[in-house]
Amino acid sequence: MILEPGLLDRVRGAERVCVLTGAGVSAESGVQTFRGSAGTWEGHDPMRLASQEGFDADPELVWRWYRWRQERIFAAAPNAAHMTLADMEAHYAGFCLVTQNVDGLHARAGSRSVVELHGSIWRLRCPADGELVEIDRPVDEVPPRCRCGATMRPDVVWFGERMPEVPLEAAFRAAAECQVMFAVGTSAIVYPAAALPSLAKSSGAYVVEVNVEPTPISAYADAFLCGAAGELLPAIWSEVVLPKAL
Ligand code: BV8
16 A cells, blocks of 8 residues: 555654544445435435434434434444554544444444544434433334433434534544544535544644545545545554554
8 A cells, every 4th residue: 555655654653643534434334324325215315314304394204214224233343444443542642533423333343432423323312301312222113202202313413403512622622633633434525524624734733534535625635545444544554553664
């Protein structure tokens, strides 16, 4: 694998590393990405399903989509990219993994501190009384109901909804303070997450993008590594941690 000159030294020498992942990091686990080939689900646009309007219009349809995703994620396993990111977390004094994904695969791979910008498909929220329920398997009834009787929703951030303050602040702080930023498997379309790599760049960080195709990040990244995250991340990391050739 041909790496940009200096990439390994920058990654080896860093103390503060920030990683932003998107749906592409879970693609090799068999979890469909949000855009790209996945496209629609039963003819419905995910952008509409992942919205309050879509939920209000047909909560059962939206919950059938989420349960379908829960079933696929439940059957999936973390891939080598998830595992490598868990290894990286243990290696650096200052490491922040920020994900746009709601699948929980980073935690299943052993990452201990994950900033979930868009929430979790494994948590339900009651819009009426705010009750939060963590689940570890796909929902049975669709739509699930709260003890108060109201219809629960997935505890994820839908389009047009405000991001959760604490994770958002943590993500922006990590991006502004890191020395190396990895952007892995994201189309860099969804804001404010997509602003993180450019914030890192403007704050002086070395930006490495890992994606199977170029994105808006590629234009300013210091290194664009074109390929599958499950192959490239372990390959890079093995060279970083191996003793430098004399
Ligand atoms: C908000 C949870 C404001 C649900 C998701 C400018 C500034 C601020 C906001 C906006 C703005 N412009 C527009 C907006 C609004 C909107 C937005 O960004 N729209 C986009 C479409 C233009 N943003 C919002 O609505 C956000 N909220 O800004 O609120 C506000 C302020 C005050 C008061 C009220 C509101 C909320 C956004 C969160 C939406 N929720 N998910 C769920 O998952 O069910 S977003 C959804 O997209 C997923 O989380 C997904 O992860 C995310 C981002 O997509 P990616 O992860 O990048 O996935 P994608 O499929 O697009 O791409 C996959 C990539 O992987 C590709 O590049 C592919 O090439 C690559 N790949 C594939 N295989 C591999 C691979 N790479 C490596 N290896 C492989 N093997």
